[in-house]
Amino acid sequence: MHTDIERCVRAVQSKDARFDGWFFTAVLTTGIYCRPSCPVVPPKPENMTFHPSAAACQQAGFRACKRCRPDTSPGSPEWNRRADLVARAMRLIGDGIVDREGVPGLARRLGYSTRQIERQLLAELGAGPLALARAQRAQTARLLIETTALPMAEIAFAAGFTSIRTFNDTVREVFALSPSDLRERSTRRPGATAAGAPGTPGALTLRLPFRAPLNPDNLFGHLAATAVPGVEEWRDGAYRRTLRLPYGHGIAGLTPAPDHIACRLTLSDLRDLPVAISRCRRMLDLDADPVAVDDQLREDPVLAPLVDKAPGRRVPRTVDEAEFAVRAVLGQQVSTAAARTHAARLVTAHGEPVDDPEGGLTHLFPSPEALAALDPESLAMPRTRRTTFTTLVRHLADGELHLGVDSDWEETRARLLGLPGFGPWTVDVIGMRALGDPDAFLPTDLGIRRAAQELGLPSTPAALTARAAAWRPWRAYAVQYLWATDSHPINFLPV
Known part of the structure; x- marks a missing residue:
């Protein structure tokens, strides 16, 4: 976008926060760079240059504005x-x-x-x-x-x-x-609190910015409703979970606020701070562009009322792609409660214990290596699903299957479909919530088919997929709006 000079100038002159993170404005006369929504009087257009990243501004010799703090803007969608x-x-x-x-x-x-x-x-x-x-x-x-102090x-x-x-x-x-x-x-600064405030030693409190609007209902509702005891919990208005990190482990507490997500992190090694922040942002889909998503979905007269009723829905994702894939298998053809029970048993038996002075979290979710070493006969599930589970964790532990932020979506889908017991629903839900594909679609999902029937959309997978072509590349967000027609707990912010 930074090459569209006229559009960038208009965004800066209108102080449009929707473009924060899309590009950065470097001011030739002052030597500083800003976010588009900077509150200072906009410079003359001839004194502006535009860059695609904060790093590019720094490379060009500009320093960060002290007013708008451009380095803290949401990431580019x-x-x-x-x-x-x-x-x-x-x-x-x-x-x-x-x-x-x-x-x-x-x-x-x-x-x-x-x-x-x-x-x-x-x-x-x-x-x-x-x-x-x-x-x-x-x-x-x-x-x-x-x-911190x-x-x-x-x-x-x-x-x-x-x-x-x-x-x-x-x-x-x-x-x-x-x-x-x-x-x-x-x-x-107004509202600043002293570093090292009372609380758990090593705990950090910060704000995670996002592009408005953000509807927290399905986002936090989904995470809370599917939370695995010991690994995740909803406590005092915050979603909390344990994190497996490169240098150690951590606990994240995330609370929705009108203009940010309050984030409280307790880390065993502070070198994991940027990774923990990145994974929390990714899990909450905070770098999405909700205006672009909702504008396109509104073009469909069936979806328009759903979007207008509660705009800004995000796709609830994960902090650990391998963990989510395991949980997706555990959730095949069972209720949400049954999937949580299966996962909780694995956590108690094979997870790594952690201390949580501020809540009830007890374990990290078991690693693929730990799960690959367990006795398959100890798994309380049908034999075919047991085969699916053991094959998945073995491939993850051996490195034959890699799930991560760097995964090629189509290649990974093909690899998953080649494993026993992996059908379209399992692969697409992993694509949507683990791999982060914004166009992943679940035409065979029972909740989606119910919503389609209620709204007068085609209810067969093939016909619904054809009808959903107009929603591309945002079909994963359309899934959130369709799910929201149901009264399932995943669609409501916990109380």
């Missing part, structure tokens, strides 16, 4: 609606792969050379993988500086910097303030 190389690379960078494995690790995951990846990222984003990862480290450092040395290494000097130089370059000045400034 492009990376969650596409499955090409650049989108998959951006999802991996957001998941911290460059900090953990370097650019060669990123290339290895994607199956391309480092030169090919750098060339494509530079062409589309104006910055290579190292610059993009550096921008993410700067944002992580800012969060830790502003929300940690010493700066600990923050530097937790954010992924290799030295204190690099940390200091980067913070000064990106934010035009030293780390100490940034912390002092944060305590003077």
Whole structure:
């Protein structure tokens, strides 16, 4: 979008928050870059240049605006609606792969050379993988500086910097303030709370931004209604769950608010902060563009009333793709309650224990390796589903099947369909909620067929799929609106 100068200028002049994260405005006369909705008086059009990423602005020598804090805007929806190389690379960078494995690790995951990846990222984003990862480290450092009382040395290494000097130089370059000045400034902001407030040691509280509108009902209702005891819970207005992370484990508490999601994270290793944030944002689909989605779905006269009644529905996703695939198999042809019971038994028997001083969470969901080692005869399920389950966890544990943010959607679908017991419903629900395909569709789902019949849509899978062609590429969001016609608990915010 950043190449459409006229459209970008209009967005900046109208301070349109819908475009935050789509592009960034660099101001030639001040040397700063902003989000489109920056509250300051817009510069003259001839003094604006537009960039596709914060990293590209930083590469060009611009520093972040202190008023609109562009580095904290929602991520571009492009990376969650596409499955090409650049989108998959951006999802991996957001998941911290460059900090953990370097650019060669990123290339290895994607199956391309480092030169090919750098060339494509530079062409589309104006910055290579190292610059993009550096921008993410700067944002992580800012969060830790502003929300904790940690010493700066600990923050530097937790954010992924290799030295204190690099940390200091980067913070000064990106934010035009030293780390100490940034912390002092944060305590003077209206509504700021003191870092290190009372509570669980190591807990961080921050805000996750999103593009309005956001309807939390089906999003949090689905997560709460399907929550696996010990791994997930709804407590005091927050969805809470345990997280398996690269350097350790964590607990996330997520509470819907009118203009943000309140996020409370307790981590065993602070180096996991950017990954934990990225996975929580992905689970809640916070980088979606609800206006684009709803505008297209409204073009269908059958869906228009559903969208107008409760706009901004998101697709509830997951923080662990392999976990979700296992749970999808457990949920085949059984009720939500029965699926939770099966999963809870696995968690109690094979999950890793964790401490939760603030609630009732007890375990991490079992890893594929742990599940692959269990005795199949101990599984209380029909023999055919037992075969499906054991085949899946064996393929996941052996690395023959990879489910992650970097997965190629169509290739992964084909691999899943080749496993015993994997039909279209299981594959499509994994595509929608684990892989994040915004166009995944569930024409065989009982709830969808009921909604279709009630609304006068075709109820046979083939006919409904043909009718849904007009909803592409947002059929996963159409699923949410169709499900919402039912009184199932997944459609209501818990009380």
